[in-house]
Amino acid sequence: MSGVCVVYAGEDWHHSKSPCSKDMMCHLERNERLVSWLQPASGTVHDQIPAIRVKDGFYSISLRMMKAIWRHVRLRRGFENVERAPYGGYKLKIPIPLLAEKHRTQSRFNVS
Numbered sequence: 001m002s003g004v005c006v007v008y009a010g011e012d013w014h015h016s017k018s019p020c021s022k023d024m025m026c027h028l029e030r031n032e033r034l035v036s037w038l039q040p041a042s043g044t045v046h047d048q049i050p051a052i053r054v055k056d057g058f059y060s061i062s063l064r065m066m067k068a069i070w071r072h073v074r075l076r077r078g079f080e081n082v083e084r085a086p087y088g089g090y091k092l093k094i095p096i097p098l099l100a101e102k103h104r105t106q107s108r109f110n111v112s
Contacts, residue, residue, distance in 0.1 A: 001058070003041050004049075007091050010036040013054045020062060028068045035061070035069060037091045045082055045090045066098040075102050 011033050017024050019034075028034065036058060039048045050066070051058040061069070073094050081099055085091040094102075 004038045005041055006036060007039045007048060007089055008035075008037040008085050008087075010034050010053060013052055019052050019054065019059075020065060025065075025068050028065055030069070030072050032069060037085075045092065046096065048092050048095075050092075050095045061095070063097060063101065066095055067101075070094045070098055073102075075099075075106055 013019050013034060015024060015027060019028060034052055035050045036053055037048050038051050038058060039045070050061050052061060052065075053059075081093050081096075082090050083093050
């Protein structure tokens with residue numbers, strides 16, 4: 001955490017089980033308020049990393065967890081992945097790996 005700043009602090013994980021277990025997916029689904037956004041000190045908005053705060057530490061989020069959290073986000077024409085953070089600055093709407101996955105999935109279903 002020495003070279004990282006917190007852009008947006010999410011809520012703590014209060015359940016006894018780990019958020020990565022399959023039993024806890026129902027608690028992650030559409031629950032963006034759990035996600036904290038971390039940015040490297042020398043990085044830009046596009047270098048931000050989503051994390052979940054469990055007790056005293058931040059833990060990265062797997063792609064499966066990302067899909068559950070941002071299931072409701074749909075890519076529309078003109079979709080901008082950057083939004084204003086509540087206390088100034090900017091943060092991502094969805095993580096870059098998930099955005100790439102959503103683009104890949106969407107391209108399979110586009111009919112020309």
